[in-house]
Amino acid sequence: MKATIYPCPLPGGAAASELALTFDRGRQHRVLVAPALFDEANRMRRFTVEVMRRLDGAGIDSILPDLPGCNESEQELAQVEPEDWRMGLEAAARHFGATHVLAIRGGGLVLPDKLPGWHFAPVKGASLVKTLLRARIISAREAGREEDAAELMERGKEQGIELAGWPLSAEMLRQLEALLPSKRGDLIPVDQEMIGGSALWLRAEPDEAPDQVDALAAVLTVGLAQ
Amino acid sequence: MRSTIDRKLRKILEDVLGLKPGQADAFTNETGLFGYLPELDSMAVAGLLTEMEDRLDIVIDEDEIDGELFETYGNLLNFAIAKQEDA
Numbered sequence: 001m002k003a004t005i006y007p008c009p010l011p012g013g014a015a016a017s018e019l020a021l022t023f024d025r026g027r028q029h030r031v032l033v034a035p036a037l038f039d040e041a042n043r044m045r046r047f048t049v050e051v052m053r054r055l056d057g058a059g060i061d062s063i064l065p066d067l068p069g070c071n072e073s074e075q076e077l078a079q080v081e082p083e084d085w086r087m088g089l090e091a092a093a094r095h096f097g098a099t100h101v102l103a104i105r106g107g108g109l110v111l112p113d114k115l116p117g118w119h120f121a122p123v124k125g126a127s128l129v130k131t132l133l134r135a136r137i138i139s140a141r142e143a144g145r146e147e148d149a150a151e152l153m154e155r156g157k158e159q160g161i162e163l164a165g166w167p168l169s170a171e172m173l174r175q176l177e178a179l180l181p182s183k184r185g186d187l188i189p190v191d192q193e194m195i196g197g198s199a200l201w202l203r204a205e206p207d208e209a210p211d212q213v214d215a216l217a218a219v220l221t222v223g224l225a226q
Numbered sequence: 227m228r229s230t231i232d233r234k235l236r237k238i239l240e241d242v243l244g245l246k247p248g249q250a251d252a253f254t255n256e257t258g259l260f261g262y263l264p265e266l267d268s269m270a271v272a273g274l275l276t277e278m279e280d281r282l283d284i285v286i287d288e289d290e291i292d293g294e295l296f297e298t299y300g301n302l303l304n305f306a307i308a309k310q311e312d313a
Contacts, residue, residue, distance in 0.1 A: 131272045133272075134288065135269045138268040141292075142268065164272070198240050201273075202241040202270075203243075204244070204266055204270035
């Protein structure tokens, strides 16, 4: 496993350096991993990297790029929109010569075109937004403040808003709400039921599940062997 | 109808709380969710509600969410059943 950087385009034509975690031995199959978004990114991080480790053991390269505004990125999340994430993943795919993609949860909403692969536990952008909005309303209520979902959403779409600790631009909210998992025929959905166990992205506290890691890595390994 | 919702709701709680398969079978209507499950923070509660909507095919309004809802398993189950009857 190695931490490396890739050139990620900025709006206006400039480029920033973003970090990527890679298992790269120059092998035939090279899987770009599109990570889960927001809180789910944290809860799915270990699972995601463990899947990459299994793939490495099975002779498959993989690349997990930071999305602009996330993790070690120097970009401000409040300035980022989903299209920037899609362009970042596209740039990473090009830079590392990815042959396939593995999207985790919301990562499947911002995929580059053309790369075949898998989408684990697909989710609608609107569901992600709703959960973040709810988390804000619930914690406000615990602090004795009442907030209205429709009013927050309206304000957010005009001027941006912080939801559950994530500063989201107006454009982020507007685009995210409309994004749906891709129905492309070369992108195979892998549901939680297929790999067994219970959903790690829902956990109140982060957890790991080696059996689930094995199962998802096996789906890819078998698929790539065909 | 009730048993299907009951089964699905227990599975969602297993997911959220990281319980072993079948562990939520021991929940009774009186099982306290907040007390029994102190790790439920606002993000976890929000995720739980969104997942309930998806898996039970219901819509939950924000103003229906209060502490009482999560006091016991029975409260949450009855809420889900009432919601599905409305739908």
